Structures are given as C-alpha cells and as structure tokens.
Amino acid sequence: MAKKQHSLGKRLAEKRIEHGKTQAEIAGAAGISTSYFCEIENGKCIPPPRGRLSQLIDAIGFCDAEARELEKLAAEERGLSRNDADLPEDVQTLIRDIRKHANEMNPRFIRGLRAKIREAIS
Secondary structure, three states: OOOOOOOHHHHHHHHHHHOOOOHHHHHHHHOOOHHHHHHHHOOOOOOOOHHHHHHHHHHHOOOHHHHHHHHHHHHHHOOOOHHHHHOOHHHHHHHHHHHHHHHHOOHHHHHHHHHHHHHHHO
C-alpha cells in the first residue's frame, strides 16, 4: 500500500489528536481493538470496510463532507478508484480481486464481466 501525504490513517490520527482523544477511546467507541486501530492509523493494513470506517469516523467526530472524502480515500487505498467508494462492499471486493488477477484472465472474459457488473449496479 502506497503511503500518501494525506493518507487515511494520517487524517484519522490528526483529527483524533485535534479532538484530544486516545487511540484506546476511539477503538473502544468503534468496537475494535486498540492495536487494529493503531495499524489503521499507521497505514500498516488495508483500510477497514465502509461499515467499520463509518464507526471510526463517528467516534472521532468528522463532519459529513469529511466523512465522504475519507470514504473515497479509503477506497483508493483499498486499490479502487475514488468513484468506487459508493459501491456496495461486495462489489468493491470483486473489483479489487479482478484487478489483482486481471493478468491471469482472458480479456474477453474481463470485458463480459465489466458489462455484467455495470448492468447489475445500474
């Protein structure tokens, strides 16, 4: 995972510190372990799925506009495009898996799969 100047973990840490909260407080409020939250903040793991990310966003106290931006940033860090952030979690996982194994797949199969996905989410 590429470390970015404005990575998800860095943004979470900055806002958490700005609000005077500890990692343990945020982790407890979001229902995750402190060590897992530490890994998220330090960019040592793939960003959590949308539901878990929403719990972190709420626990830290981001506004709606910031939350939407964080969801897009998390999608990017999961290997998706920013536009994929609004897709259902199962579709995001499917897209990530396809990208990971695209070199091993028949191009005709990938084109057909793209068409089916577009049809399913339209």
